Amino acid sequence: MQLGDLEKLVLQFLWSEKEADAKRVHAGVGAARGNSLNTIQTTLDRLFKKDLLSRTKQGHAHFYTAKVDRESLIATLITDVTADFIEDGEHSLIAAFASSSANLDDAQFDELEKLIEAQRKLRSRQA
Structure with a gap:
């Protein structure tokens, strides 16, 4: 599994915030980097499809939480890199x-x- 820089930042944000919608993630991570809300939504969806995030629908928005903790993800990434x-x-x-x-x-x-x-x-x- 490979993670881009923005994906890593979003995960770190969600580890600290526990739960957030795309607008909150954009305010916390994307805006300072010049990323659009659409880019943040796409990044959240990619992380969801990689099974790293869970999401629940509340009204019109999805709220995301990390499915894995930091240490487990690091272990998985190390294993993936070294397996080759x-x-x-x-x-x-x-x-x-x-x-x-x-x-x-x-x-x-x-x-x-x-x-x-x-x-x-x-x-x-x-x-």
Whole structure:
């Protein structure tokens, strides 16, 4: 899955606002960038079709909410990007992560350890 710059901005806006119609998204994101309301409506529809947004009709307008949280989307995008370069059983994703984590400080490594431990506990409960 690929996301354009405007799509990313709209998602970030909806993560912070929780729910908005096209006019609200346009006021919060599109107007400052010079995007028309129609462009924002098209972007919202594309994100809806990509199954990243849900929408409900209220009166004449659709109100949109994000269907995925930020962390889940990042994980999906990383998996999509790396899938083209990783063969089954290969540990390139782990090696790439280890390489990219070189700039983390001790507090960030501590947080990462907590997240890994939480995932282990979740996995053991599901087994």
